[in-house]
Amino acid sequence: MKKTVTPLRSLCAALAALVLLVALAAPAFAADGFADLYYRMNDSAEVLTEDEGGELEASLEELSVRQSFDVIIATIDSLESEGCTSMEEYADDLYDYCQFGYGENRDGVLLLISTGDRKWHISTCGYGITAFTDAGIQYLGEQMTPDMADGDYAAAFRTFIQWTDAYVTAAREGHPYDVDNMPKEPFSIVYLGVALVIGLITALIVTGVMKSRLKSVAPQRDATDYIRQGSMKLTNQRDLYLYREVHRTERPKESSSSDSGGSSTHTSSSGSTHGGGGGSF
Numbered sequence: 001m002k003k004t005v006t007p008l009r010s011l012c013a014a015l016a017a018l019v020l021l022v023a024l025a026a027p028a029f030a031a032d033g034f035a036d037l038y039y040r041m042n043d044s045a046e047v048l049t050e051d052e053g054g055e056l057e058a059s060l061e062e063l064s065v066r067q068s069f070d071v072i073i074a075t076i077d078s079l080e081s082e083g084c085t086s087m088e089e090y091a092d093d094l095y096d097y098c099q100f101g102y103g104e105n106r107d108g109v110l111l112l113i114s115t116g117d118r119k120w121h122i123s124t125c126g127y128g129i130t131a132f133t134d135a136g137i138q139y140l141g142e143q144m145t146p147d148m149a150d151g152d153y154a155a156a157f158r159t160f161i162q163w164t165d166a167y168v169t170a171a172r173e174g175h176p177y178d179v180d181n182m183p184k185e186p187f188s189i190v191y192l193g194v195a196l197v198i199g200l201i202t203a204l205i206v207t208g209v210m211k212s213r214l215k216s217v218a219p220q221r222d223a224t225d226y227i228r229q230g231s232m233k234l235t236n237q238r239d240l241y242l243y244r245e246v247h248r249t250e251r252p253k254e255s256s257s258s259d260s261g262g263s264s265t266h267t268s269s270s271g272s273t274h275g276g277g278g279g280s281f
Helices: 008-021 050-067 087-097 127-131 134-149 153-172 189-212
Strands: 041-043 070-076 108-114 119-125 265-267 273-280
Touching: 041 050, 050 070, 050 153, 070 087, 070 153, 087 108, 087 119, 087 273, 108 127, 108 153, 119 127, 119 134, 127 153, 127 273, 134 153, 134 273
Parallel strands: 041 070, 070 108
Antiparallel strands: 108 119, 119 273, 265 273
């Protein structure tokens, strides 16, 4: 049976306290590096079918174990229903109180969706702060929001899982996705073919129209034949300077924090360091 958390935050806090009681008799993490207090797919807003929830839980489990990096998705009805006012605060606290994360640094990422507020937020911890830069988080949000806006949350969550795998892999290869290294959209030869066909058809139409307008014009032997007699009279004369030499120096642009790249961090209510960002849909 699927585990649920209602209200998610208070239940997490209660179980976290229980874990602390047995901490003296057990290691902080299981043998595989995860605390394993909850399933990684926490659908409190019930936006998924049972089959979708099971499929996504299995995908999150496989990805988390394979990458040694905890990946979690949670949905809530609204911030008001959870007694909170900040998506960032709720996502960070959920991650901390439920003891998500891999290893000593609690490496991982959590995606929080508030369906009533139509907001999303990504909270990162440990190596997640390196793998998910501020620019990378906003790009990932752009990939998910069309499906979320249409109410297809399962598709949005699949996109999140696929891109998370790519983000972690890119970071471990030494080039995390950032302002100077964003994912490149795949180019399809089909687009090139369509563009060429449209261009050819447009050119044929334009040249055909231009040709049809020249039916009343006959070619002449000399250039003077094209000049109407008495149509040209010189009434004024002056010198015009057609060119001038101008030297310009580009003004240096002020770079904002978002242009400089990297990940901004903050401290959660429990004292942990998190990165992250979010938006609306």
